[in-house]
Amino acid sequence: MRRIRNQILRALKSGPKTFWELINEQDAYIAGFYHTLQSLMDEGTVGYENHRFFLKEDPGVREKIETLCSTCGLGVEIKGFFQEAYEKFLYVTEDRPLPLEDYDQGFIRPIDTIRRMAFIYQRGDLEGAEIFILGDDDLLSVAMGLTGMAQRITVVEIDPRLTYFIEHFCKKWGIGNITVKQYNVLEELPKEALGKYDVFVTDPVETHRGFKLFVGRCLSALKGPESSGYIGLTHREASLKKWAEFQRFFLDSGLVVTDILRNMTTYPEEENKFEHFYETYEIMGKMDLPIPEVDWYKSSFLRVEVIEPIKVQVPQVKDFQELYFDEESWATPGQRKGRS
Amino acid sequence: MRRIRNQILRALKSGPKTFWELINEQDAYIAGFYHTLQSLMDEGTVGYENHRFFLKEDPGVREKIETLCSTCGLGVEIKGFFQEAYEKFLYVTEDRPLPLEDYDQGFIRPIDTIRRMAFIYQRGDLEGAEIFILGDDDLLSVAMGLTGMAQRITVVEIDPRLTYFIEHFCKKWGIGNITVKQYNVLEELPKEALGKYDVFVTDPVETHRGFKLFVGRCLSALKGPESSGYIGLTHREASLKKWAEFQRFFLDSGLVVTDILRNMTTYPEEENKFEHFYETYEIMGKMDLPIPEVDWYKSSFLRVEVIEPIKVQVPQVKDFQELYFDEESWATPGQRKGRS
Missing domain, CATH: 3.40.50.150 (Vaccinia Virus protein VP39)
Known part of the structure; x- marks a missing residue:
């Protein structure tokens, strides 16, 4: 799952995250998310310690850029990079x-x-x-x-x-x-x-x-x-x-x-x-x-x-x-x- | 079209509007919008003069309350009545x-x-x-x-x-x-x-x-x-x-x-x-x-x-x-x- 992998990796780029923080950063359903996480751990890209997932190597993606509307949480808000x-x-x-x-x-x-x-x-x-x-x-x-x-x-x-x-x-x-x-x-x-x-x-x-x-x-x-x-x-x-x-x-x-x-x-x-x-x-x-x-x-x-x-x-x-x-x-x- | 009628009537409640202003206030496609407008005029609820539609009688709906997100124009923003x-x-x-x-x-x-x-x-x-x-x-x-x-x-x-x-x-x-x-x-x-x-x-x-x-x-x-x-x-x-x-x-x-x-x-x-x-x-x-x-x-x-x-x-x-x-x-x- 290229897309879900990328969403997870770019979220982890800014620091370790719990399972529940991370699920909010990606689009898959729980089972799909779990399997994607598991395969990232199996291949050695992501580690898990003290209930937090973290990057073990630089995955070559940028840190996540926030684009969700800060007023309603639904639409797109343009600022920073996209501005x-x-x-x-x-x-x-x-x-x-x-x-x-x-x-x-x-x-x-x-x-x-x-x-x-x-x-x-x-x-x-x-x-x-x-x-x-x-x-x-x-x-x-x-x-x-x-x-x-x-x-x-x-x-x-x-x-x-x-x-x-x-x-x-x-x-x-x-x-x-x-x-x-x-x-x-x-x-x-x-x-x-x-x-x-x-x-x-x-x-x-x-x-x-x-x-x-x-x-x-x-x-x-x-x-x-x-x-x-x-x-x-x-x-x-x-x-x-x-x-x-x-x-x-x-x-x-x-x-x-x-x-x-x-x-x-x-x-x-x-x-x-x-x-x-x-x-x-x-x-x-x-x-x-x-x-x-x-x-x-x-x-x-x-x-x-x-x-x-x-x-x-x-x-x-x-x-x-x-x-x-x-x-x-x-x-x-x-x-x-x-x-x- | 109860719903489209209501959207038109509540928009007109705040004053006369052109065809193009009004189409932005409702959800139907052009042909459906046109037919709904036409039937509102035929029944005598709405009039059309100087390129503006207006209410000929009080349709018993409230004036439209704005709920569209002012930041992104997509989601819902709660203020005024809904606040x-x-x-x-x-x-x-x-x-x-x-x-x-x-x-x-x-x-x-x-x-x-x-x-x-x-x-x-x-x-x-x-x-x-x-x-x-x-x-x-x-x-x-x-x-x-x-x-x-x-x-x-x-x-x-x-x-x-x-x-x-x-x-x-x-x-x-x-x-x-x-x-x-x-x-x-x-x-x-x-x-x-x-x-x-x-x-x-x-x-x-x-x-x-x-x-x-x-x-x-x-x-x-x-x-x-x-x-x-x-x-x-x-x-x-x-x-x-x-x-x-x-x-x-x-x-x-x-x-x-x-x-x-x-x-x-x-x-x-x-x-x-x-x-x-x-x-x-x-x-x-x-x-x-x-x-x-x-x-x-x-x-x-x-x-x-x-x-x-x-x-x-x-x-x-x-x-x-x-x-x-x-x-x-x-x-x-x-x-x-x-x-x-």
């Missing part, structure tokens, strides 16, 4: 490409990219992990690159402006563990990506088939049991019936949902320069509505984990029209004028 | 009954009971709702009673000390909308409870069958689509395989998981006076462990919502031994000495 990463991230992404309608783009607030990253870190899925990102207009790979924590990151992305931006960032900042590839989700994944990653992150389109296509591609990139995935999913363009359909898809693929962080991320209207997108949104034809004066498009962040051999299911999707539109896509540009 | 409820709750529950091993009891911190309640409120599932609580050693019904918000609350609970405590509380404080009934989950629900509630809340045991028995009973108490449920579930005594099993059970019963709040609630060791429980915990036989010096037993709070006609599935469970123990119940009292 610095946030400031660097703002600086290096100042001239980021703006969203294009062609790819159903739209990026989340920079602070939300950092909060997602901190949550992934909290779960033990950043440090030392091999990470696969499908679609990266939020530039999560850049944020992760700034931390230097991941073992390696692969980004597959359709928009050459973004692949160029990320490559340029890596070159300028001397970051060697990020690979970027231009890729259209309608195509098969390149062979070298199959079965190679601990973690995926994607913000899928939310049509019935589009969602499963994005997630299905990501699943084929994972190693197997104990790998995990992070997915943005809205309540705005996905009804609860659709949520249920997607949850059944996870279970049938061998995954379980471990976290649902409601409305964790906000798509800022101004920075995205969405105004002209609205001309063609389905919802604008229903009522006499103004252009939004507040940020309203939000997405929840879901974490899933693989619990049995993955059954990859990838639906047939023939073109972008079918990928981007169904009866619930009321805030996706292009539908009303019948883009195809 | 007062918390203080009253501490006062009236000072002499609460302590947990008994016989019923696998253990209560969460009082602040967590209030946080659960505030989250239920946030979702629109408290004010005006008919609420069914199966097992109430956390005394959530008492907290809810103090708010005066629910339409009615029914508690079914096996422990006569608790039914007495809640009844006594109601009498002393003149609360007339809470009904309490002594009830053993192994029995069928009383007929008058079937199909009558908008919301259920339960902290099920976490054995394979026990969980489904608790939730199955609760499902038979719900009205149907758009009803919802709140469930405590741990990572401590439930592996992710079990989580997946339960998620499939939800879907097969006609429900979807809408929220997973990881480790939202803590079981305080000292207040529960758990010390002597540990003698018989499975985990204590595995290692030389001290009695916990920190609170470590936590549970996540899940919200589920009914999306299609409920299929109630209640497994056969023959006795308390089968109810309370399976291969993952490593911190449940009684197993090692073979209680039956």
Whole structure:
């Protein structure tokens, strides 16, 4: 259990801990935690004396960084290390490409990219992990690159402006563990990506088939049991019936949902320069509505984990029209004028 | 959509709002939100002028109380109205009954009971709702009673000390909308409870069958689509395989998981006076462990919502031994000495 091991080791880095202190620092159930501890002792990495576990050798991980919200104990709070990463991230992404309608783009607030990253870190899925990102207009790979924590990151992305931006960032900042590839989700994944990653992150389109296509591609990139995935999913363009359909898809693929962080991320209207997108949104034809004066498009962040051999299911999707539109896509540009 | 209507109406109570402001105050997807708004306008409760929706008559709900965490925007923050409820709750529950091993009891911190309640409120599932609580050693019904918000609350609970405590509380404080009934989950629900509630809340045991028995009973108490449920579930005594099993059970019963709040609630060791429980915990036989010096037993709070006609599935469970123990119940009292 790579992830649980890392959570235990980084907690012990700050000093010896009792069984009960340590169980609070990791995500496994008691039996799984016990077996992981036992194997760390058997291999000689961890010792146990006076009811305290301690490191017998340096495991090569950083001391744990606290990211849990100090007010409510539930969400993510950015400070210290991740606050610095946030400031660097703002600086290096100042001239980021703006969203294009062609790819159903739209990026989340920079602070939300950092909060997602901190949550992934909290779960033990950043440090030392091999990470696969499908679609990266939020530039999560850049944020992760700034931390230097991941073992390696692969980004597959359709928009050459973004692949160029990320490559340029890596070159300028001397970051060697990020690979970027231009890729259209309608195509098969390149062979070298199959079965190679601990973690995926994607913000899928939310049509019935589009969602499963994005997630299905990501699943084929994972190693197997104990790998995990992070997915943005809205309540705005996905009804609860659709949520249920997607949850059944996870279970049938061998995954379980471990976290649902409601409305964790906000798509800022101004920075995205969405105004002209609205001309063609389905919802604008229903009522006499103004252009939004507040940020309203939000997405929840879901974490899933693989619990049995993955059954990859990838639906047939023939073109972008079918990928981007169904009866619930009321805030996706292009539908009303019948883009195809 | 009772819940969505209420969320809209309580938001408008503080003044007119645009479409985009209002969509942030409720949980439905755009199409569902649009139809709910439309029906509120058709019936004459809500008007629309100068791009703002406003109340045409007093809908008899309170103005919205903010409960979202001001630090992270994700969890629950207790202040104002709910802070007062918390203080009253501490006062009236000072002499609460302590947990008994016989019923696998253990209560969460009082602040967590209030946080659960505030989250239920946030979702629109408290004010005006008919609420069914199966097992109430956390005394959530008492907290809810103090708010005066629910339409009615029914508690079914096996422990006569608790039914007495809640009844006594109601009498002393003149609360007339809470009904309490002594009830053993192994029995069928009383007929008058079937199909009558908008919301259920339960902290099920976490054995394979026990969980489904608790939730199955609760499902038979719900009205149907758009009803919802709140469930405590741990990572401590439930592996992710079990989580997946339960998620499939939800879907097969006609429900979807809408929220997973990881480790939202803590079981305080000292207040529960758990010390002597540990003698018989499975985990204590595995290692030389001290009695916990920190609170470590936590549970996540899940919200589920009914999306299609409920299929109630209640497994056969023959006795308390089968109810309370399976291969993952490593911190449940009684197993090692073979209680039956």
